[in-house]
Amino acid sequence: MAEKIGNAISGERESAGQVLRKFFHVIQINHRLCKWILPCNLLKNIIHAAIPYVGIVYGCDILNGLVSGESKSDIMGVVYRMVLVTFVMTLLFHILDKAGNAMRDSIRYRMQRDVGAKAVRLDYQDLERQETMQILTAALEGEKESGGVYWFSDKLGTLIGDGASVAYAFAVLYPILAVAGTAGGNGIEQILNARWLIYLIFLLNLLSMFLFMWISKAGNRKQYGLYEEGLDAVRADNYFYREILSKYQTGKEIRLYGLKDLLMRDMTAVWEEKCDIQARKIALQNKIRIEYQVVQAALLAFSYIVIGMRGVSGGITGAEVVKYVSALTALGGACQYMVEHFENVLLNMQYLHHYYEYLNLPNRKETGSAPAHGLAERELAISFEHVSFRYPGTEEYSLRDVNLTMHYGEKIALVGPNGAGKTTLILLLCRLYEPTEGRILLNGRDIREYDYGEYLNLFGVVFQDFKLFAMNVAENVAASGEYEEERVWECLEKAGIRERVLEMEQGLQTQLYNVGIPGVEVSGGEAQKIAIARALYKSAPFIILDEPTSALDPVAEYEIYTGFDQLVAEKMAVYISHRMSSCRFCERILVLEKGRIAEEGNHDSLLREDGIYAKMWNVQAKNYQ
Secondary structure: OOOOOHHHHHOOOOOHHHHHHHHHHHHHHHHHHOOOHHHHHHHHHHHHHHHHHHHHHHHHHHHHHHHHOOOHHHHHHHHHHHHHHHHHHHHHHHHHHHHHHHHHHHHHHHHHHHHHHHHHHOOHHHHOOHHHHHHHHHHHHHHHHHOHHHHHHHHHHHHHHHHHHHHHHHHHHHHHHOOOOOOOOOHHHHHHOOHHHHHHHHHHHHHHHHHHHHHHHHHHHHHHHHHHHOHHHHHHHHHHHHHHHOOHHHHHHHHHOOOHHHHHHHHHHHHHHHHHHHHHHHHHHHHHHHHHHHHHHHHHHHHHHHHHHHHHOOOOOHHHHHHHHHHHHHHHHHHHHHHHHHHHHHHHHHHHHHHHHHHOOOOOOOOOOEOOOOOOHHHOEEEEEEEEEOOOOOOOOOEEEEEEEEEOOOEEEEEOOOOOOHHHHHHHHOOOOOOOEEEEEEOOEEHHHEOHHHHHOOEEEEOOOOOOOOOEHHHHHHOOOOOOHHHHHHHHHHOOOHHHHHHOOOHHHOEEOOEOEOOEOOOHHHHHHHHHHHHHHOOOOEEEEEOOOOOOOHHHHHHHHHOHHHHHOOOEEEEEOOOHHHHHHOOEEEEEEOOEEEEEEOHHHHHHHOOHHHHHHHHHHHHHO
């Protein structure tokens, strides 16, 4: 990755305050998605941690009763109590577990909804940035890597349950601290029977937590590094599946140009990289697990010897030996899992915090408050004042010191060679990007001062790389589920696509594209006409058409241009075109070259200048004869 994401990725040591803030951010995500999931998982795991100790305590009482010859009714009374308590606690655990599982899928869907909602609200300029995509990829892959929001609440509950298990173990083991060791036996027996040795066992279990923590920290740091290392491979893998293998449109080039071997080479390299990273993760996890087991086994062996010696010397009963050994076993396991789950919660928190970062990316354009919808259309004017622009991550300017004023009612053509800055100028005009230098004014006021949504409503745009969506025709035109049917037909008529829609089996209700449900695959020219109808339906005062006839046949192109005045009425219209014939319909032509306005005038005046426009016209003139 070119740029690391967050302190955890960059390797910087985070303060306790930073970690705590991330923790509360993730808790906030949990609560917002489902306020009951965390309490449910906490209570479930606290109950689950207590169940083994019910058996340990009651089992000891039953065994002592059998050894001491208590009556059958007394012993069975203890058995019934143990069964009842275990049954109630197990039932509660399963009820809470089922409830949590029922919430799990809804949480995942709500998270996907939030990510989608953020993507459509995010500033376009940020949506295109590499850093934004890295955060999103980290969030999506982190969700897979960690198990997601539900897993976090479940593991946090498990961590609390581990803490409860440690407390239960200390409560069960506390009586042994009051039992004095016997003075008899040889030196080793006397040492093993000493009271301080019990305290040492407790201390060693506590110290083991720090050892486990050190092992976990080192392991999780390496796991996170592997996760980070694999993000670029994940993005490449997603590209191959989503943009190549899952789209039939790419199949033509793959077959005609024999790209199969080249694509398989690149895809295989990505898959091998992902497999290698996964294998290293598994090896690392196995290593951590073995280190845990070695430490725990050594502690348990020592604990069994000390407790067993007390049983042999008569300091405690055989039943108490079983109880204390069982409690120590549970304590050792709880100490290990408490640290392991603590580190996993921290690691999972790092993954999920990328969601928080993505969902809280600022919408910097939504800062203005001045109303734009009340402006008188006939008085609208947009001015560029010394506007320069360069795309993020580049040093070369796409526009340089552009000064330009456009008035309502004007028909303007933008022409020039590829890369001259024509589309960039439109992106700035529509405020999808912000100028690097200079400013853009609407009626003498900086466009950043206007309400962003209201400002966007001033423009009906058909971009060269326009998109239609898997909705019905009417919804694609109206850009809404609610529309005026007569008006939709009127716009389709103006765009020259009405007859084709009438031929469709369901008319305006015809679904476009095969996504989920059967739909109609329209041609490029048909799609372009529907996109023009969409721009017209918006009824915005400014109409912008970027190569509006690039996919149309000559007849359809002629119909669009001859009906141009009717198409845009009195609105301000801006054409971007490489076809010089379209410029004859415009009152003003702006010729861009290397990001600057090199020439300006109408068709006839620019031909007389014999400059860039005249040369472009003469190259194409033979096609117009």
